[in-house]
Amino acid sequence: MSNDASTTPKRCGYVGIVGRPNVGKSTLLNYLLGQKIAITSRKPQTTRHNMLGIKTEGNTQAIYVDTPGIHAGKQYALNRYLNREASRVFKETDLLVFIVDRMKWTDEDEIVLDKLKQFRRPVILGINKVDQIEDKTQLLPYLESISKKMDFAAIVPLSALKSQNLGPLEQEIMSRLPEQPFYFPEDQLTDRSERFMAAELVREKITRQLGDELPYRMTVDIEQFEERNNCLHINAVIYVERDSQKGILLGEDGSRIRLLGTEARKDMETLFDSKVMLSMWVKVKKGWSDDERAMRRLGYLD
Ligand SMILES: Nc1nc2c(ncn2[C@@H]2O[C@H](COP(=O)(O)OP(=O)(O)O)[C@@H](O)[C@H]2O)c(=O)[nH]1
Ligand SMILES: [Mg+2]
Known part of the structure; x- marks a missing residue:
């Protein structure tokens, strides 16, 4: 099938990357873009601001929003700021990618899940860090049980760090972006100075x-x-x-x-x-x- 640029309609939309701290959201953004724009580390709260990573390919522009990660602490003004930043994307994006860490489902994942249900956006579940799963036979039954938590648009096991299965993830994302003109110039990578x-x-x-x-x-x-x-x-x-x-x-x-x-x-x-x-x-x-x-x-x- 031909993919003639002049006849295929453009697709463009905002994609929120959400999840608790430390599951690999910023790492995923960097590898999707093929360039490091978001900082990462083993420590939670590494990401403090929502930031955009823009990927334009052919007729599709995905505008990824990296978020600080929803977490339980409310004590400091900084913590409250981080939760507010993260919560905004639930309302302001077309599609959400919910990242979790392997087969370790925690209370903080559950908090994110509750928010996802509330805002009724299509949600793709990304099970990250599968490179660290030793017994891969456990993955399939896990996927089955987790698929009952909510009506996910798709579930994709992946490794952001090892760039495993990012293609299929992108396919799931791209095909769900609304048909509309690009918001950003094709060569723009981020909204940050x-x-x-x-x-x-x-x-x-x-x-x-x-x-x-x-x-x-x-x-x-x-x-x-x-x-x-x-x-x-x-x-x-x-x-x-x-x-x-x-x-x-x-x-x-x-x-x-x-x-x-x-x-x-x-x-x-x-x-x-x-x-x-x-x-x-x-x-x-x-x-x-x-x-x-x-x-x-x-x-x-x-
Ligand atoms: N083994 C492994 N580690 C990963 C993967 N993705 C991220 N990490 C590591 O997990 C830690 C947290 O990553 P980061 O992107 O900062 O998480 P965020 O808080 O969700 O943005 C970092 O040390 C990453 O190198 C992965 O696919 N496999
Ligand atoms: Mg981060």
């Missing part, structure tokens, strides 16, 4: 390397982002809440921050396709993660 992406890459390096407590009490602000002499000059300020956290970040004689800076700079050079000069500073700002005003100044806007 380069400044935002730079801050996220710094945050990723810190989240991956440092202890469990620090990442949640840390945020990054890009104070300068300028191109001069074919080189991007970027100044990043890392805000933490306590002097002790500042010490951890700096490391002995500043060795840790230098290492973090080198890693972040390499990723920036790949993403921006340019030479980068990166300076990083650490500042203490007490209580920013439970102070709505400070959060707004640091980019956590509603």
Whole structure:
């Protein structure tokens, strides 16, 4: 069958990627796009903002929305912000991809499921990390039992990290997008600024390397982002809440921050396709993660 570009109608729509933290939503987005735009790590709360990843192929444009992940904590203003961000996509997308981790169904998955039922969008269930399932014979009975939880449009076992079964997942997604013109230019990859992406890459390096407590009490602000002499000059300020956290970040004689800076700079050079000069500073700002005003100044806007 021919697929003549001039006669096939265009399809375009928003696809929310939802699920509890740490199931691999951001990893999936990066591999679907074939480029790293969303930061990932083993720690929950790595993703803090909804962000778009746009994939245009032939007559189809899928606008993926990566979300922070629904979780149970309500204690901090930051946690409440993360849940609000994640909840918006249930209402504002055409289609949802619900990601779960192998055969470990948890209470937080159940919370997401309740929300999915409420908003009545078509839902594709993606069972991620199947590369880590040792006994594959258990998968089929599991799929059968899980299919009873709600009327899923499709169920796709996959591995985001190993790029397994992403083609079939994309097929299921593409075929369900509404027929309408593209919302974004064909070459646009995301809705986020380069400044935002730079801050996220710094945050990723810190989240991956440092202890469990620090990442949640840390945020990054890009104070300068300028191109001069074919080189991007970027100044990043890392805000933490306590002097002790500042010490951890700096490391002995500043060795840790230098290492973090080198890693972040390499990723920036790949993403921006340019030479980068990166300076990083650490500042203490007490209580920013439970102070709505400070959060707004640091980019956590509603
Ligand atoms: N083994 C395996 N690990 C994965 C897979 N997808 C994601 N991960 C890992 O799971 C962790 C959480 O991933 P992330 O994308 O940040 O999860 P998110 O919080 O749902 O966005 C990271 O350490 C990923 O490398 C997968 O398919 N297989
Ligand atoms: Mg994420």
